Amino acid sequence: MNRMKNFTAGFVRENPVFSLYLGICSTLAVSTTLNNAIGMSVAVIVVLVLSNMIISAIRNITPNEIRIPVYIVIIAALVKIIQMLITAYAPALDTALGTFIPLIVVNCIILGRAEAFASKNNIFDSALDGLGMGIGYMFALLVMSAIRQLLATGVLNFANPFDMTQMIFEIRIIPAEYVISMFSQPVGAFFTFAILAAGVAAYKNHLEAKAKEQEKAEAALKKAAKEA
Amino acid sequence: MVTTIIVMIILGAVLGLGLGVADKFLKVEVDERVEKVTAMLPNYNCGGCGYAGCSGLAEALVNGEVASVSLCKPSKPEVKTAIAEYLNTTPGPDGTCCKVKP
Amino acid sequence: MKKILHLTIFLAVVAAVAGGALAFANDLTTPIIEKNQLAAEKESLKILYPEASDFKSVALKGDSKTIQKIFQVDDTTYIFKMQVAGYKDGTVFMVAINTEGDLLKYHAISNGDTSGIGTKVTEDAFKASLEGKKANEPLDTISGATVSSKPVVEGIHEAAAYVDEYLK
Amino acid sequence: MTELFTMFITAVLINNVILSQFLGMCPFMGVSKKASSAIGMGVAVIFVIVVASIVTYGIYYLVLDPLGITYMDLLTFILVIASLVQLTEMIIKKSSPALYRSLGVYLPLITTNCVVLNVALENIKQGYNFVEMLTYSIAIPVGFTLVLYIFATIRERLDAAKTPAAFKGNPIALIVAGIMAIAFSGLAGLV
Structure with a gap:
């Protein structure tokens, strides 16, 4: 049971981006269009699951003093090998993910999860955690890029990742002249992220408040039961 | 292929040696409770608690600068209670225990 | 130990x-x-050049950073593959110049600048404004996208200079 | 000499590493609660980036390039940076505990810091010579420290201000960062 809880934790309660503040660098930089969001999150999920598995496989033999250099070398080698294989054997996939894979090495989620989770749990749990965190990351990135793309260009569109000219769906929601181009620049990224992070915080405060009320109600109940 | 492996072996060895020697000669007697608590904390080094990294928070907890573990937002509740219990029970080098709330 | x-x-x-x-x-x-x-x-x-069967690549002389490769189509026309800076990632483009210095063809392969502004260097309007002119005469940049189009024009001038110096 | 100066100004003010390249956000969000800790972090980052850039520049042009294995740049750089930071942390911890208390304790944050790796790779990608590399490796962390310090002073007053419960902590800090990004993007026409 706690495996399932661990897995879903990554979605909202422990969302890597909004509550752990990991990987903000890439979230802010990449979340300009839906295509970028999908491309980046798929790349992150693949690398995160693989690196979590390798790191948890060698966790018992890694001496603690050189833990960080060893993890970073594994992640960097993994990223570069995936990038080479994709550019050589899947040129179509390369057009979709080619620009995002080198960005991953600079992404703090991978090392963050490697050190916090993969170095303490077995391979299957780490892979699961990688997947959960990756999906949480994709969820955050999709929400961010939908808002920013909508406000910056007034159009929500998604092109076929393998052939960028072919548009799968395109809906114009805001007419062209009411578009706020600030949201495609860094400034918009900060504001969108701030509001979404506040939303998650409000949701968590709400949960805590409800939990506290329940506790108070139970305590009152118990006291009443004792007196009777 | 072979040159890369040789270059990497030399680089890895040199850095490993450097870290090993540094670790041996630069050993600072750290209160082992701090290391124990750092290991129990999630190690995101996210800085959410205002300290730079989990070792900073662990030190603050051990020398009483901070009274409750709840400052570390991402850690799970059962981890917080475990840390509090550990600190309230194990005496430090001067024999005193600290009073910390989860 | x-x-x-x-x-x-x-x-x-x-x-x-x-x-x-x-x-x-x-x-x-x-x-x-x-x-x-x-x-x-x-x-x-x-x-x-759809009809050309083969492109002979020419050894690059001089140390210009913008000229990446040169191909020879026939004995009078050369195609320069150029990479120039711009607002962000700059532009990669190809330009065909003959030994008399006429700018025969221009084709932009990629542009990494702000979409809608910088990417104008890849559109036909800019291509039409260049083709047919002398490669070394002053060529007009795109108003509003000078940061991206000026380096392209300078690149073409550099290619023209290269033709006069080495390929004449 | 002048384009070194323009490079310095562009790296510090115009495409500032935090506000327009979005790198180094993790330490930026975490550590900027107090102005003194911001200065401590900034000095540590300047020291690490300059040393890391010189070492990685040397490795690239003395080892990787002659041997023709330049595809190994990412792996060797990242290995060197991680070990270098760990080494500096140990040295500072041993040599001066006081300095470590205020400064070194931020070094673990730098290991996961994206700025260091980005500067090392940028030095090679732009093909800088040694002097340009030095200017760039000093300019970027100075820009980082400048923004971090300004941000920390604002944030100190921010805790006193009444912010809605949901915005407390990082969300309101992000709004402040957004406003600073507007201010800094105003400098774009400088060069």
Whole structure:
């Protein structure tokens, strides 16, 4: 049971981006269009699951003093090998993910999860955690890029990742002249992220408040039961 | 292929040696409770608690600068209670225990 | 002492394994990547001159950073593959110049600047404004996108100078 | 000499590493609660980036390039940076505990810091010579420290201000960062 809880934790309660503040660098930089969001999150999920598995496989033999250099070398080698294989054997996939894979090495989620989770749990749990965190990351990135793309260009569109000219769906929601181009620049990224992070915080405060009320109600109940 | 492996072996060895020697000669007697608590904390080094990294928070907890573990937002509740219990029970080098709330 | 040895060997082994895997992947993939790149290059050359059967690549003289490659179509026309800076990633483009210095063809392959502004260098309006002119005479940039279009024009002038100096 | 100066100004003010390249956000969000800790972090980052850039520049042009294995740049750089930071942390911890208390304790944050790796790779990608590399490796962390310090002073007053419960902590800090990004993007026409 706690495996399932661990897995879903990554979605909202422990969302890597909004509550752990990991990987903000890439979230802010990449979340300009839906295509970028999908491309980046798929790349992150693949690398995160693989690196979590390798790191948890060698966790018992890694001496603690050189833990960080060893993890970073594994992640960097993994990223570069995936990038080479994709550019050589899947040129179509390369057009979709080619620009995002080198960005991953600079992404703090991978090392963050490697050190916090993969170095303490077995391979299957780490892979699961990688997947959960990756999906949480994709969820955050999709929400961010939908808002920013909508406000910056007034159009929500998604092109076929393998052939960028072919548009799968395109809906114009805001007419062209009411578009706020600030949201495609860094400034918009900060504001969108701030509001979404506040939303998650409000949701968590709400949960805590409800939990506290329940506790108070139970305590009152118990006291009443004792007196009777 | 072979040159890369040789270059990497030399680089890895040199850095490993450097870290090993540094670790041996630069050993600072750290209160082992701090290391124990750092290991129990999630190690995101996210800085959410205002300290730079989990070792900073662990030190603050051990020398009483901070009274409750709840400052570390991402850690799970059962981890917080475990840390509090550990600190309230194990005496430090001067024999005193600290009073910390989860 | 044992600890130091353990750390050194461990880091060396991990670095060697990671490096070895990377080198193996690299030796495996570099020939294929080069083949893909040549094919893509031939394709973009074909856009300029569909009827030309083969493009002889010419050795590059001088040390200009913008001229990447030169191909010879026939004894009077050369195609320059150029890469110039811009607002962000700049522009990669091809320009065909003959020995008299006329700018015969222009084709932009990629532009990494702000979409809608910088990317105007890839559109037909800019292409039409260049083709048919003398390569070394002042060419007009795109108003509103000077940061992206000025380096392209300067690149063309550099190619023209290269023709006069080496290929005449 | 002048384009070194323009490079310095562009790196510090115009495409500032935090506000327009979005790198180094993790330490930026975490550590900027107090102005003194911001200065401590900034000095540590300047020291690490300059040393890391010189070492990685040397490795690239003395080892990787002659041997023709330049595809190993990412792996060797990242290995060197991680070990270098860990080494500096140990040295500072041993040599001066006081300095470590205020400064070194931020070094673990730098290991996961994206700025260091980005500067090392940028030095090679732009093909800088040694002097340009030095200017760039000093300019970027100075820009980082400048923004971090300004941000920390604002944030100190921010805790006193009444912010809605949901915005407390990082969200309101992000709004402040957004406003600073507007101010800094105003400098774009400088060069």
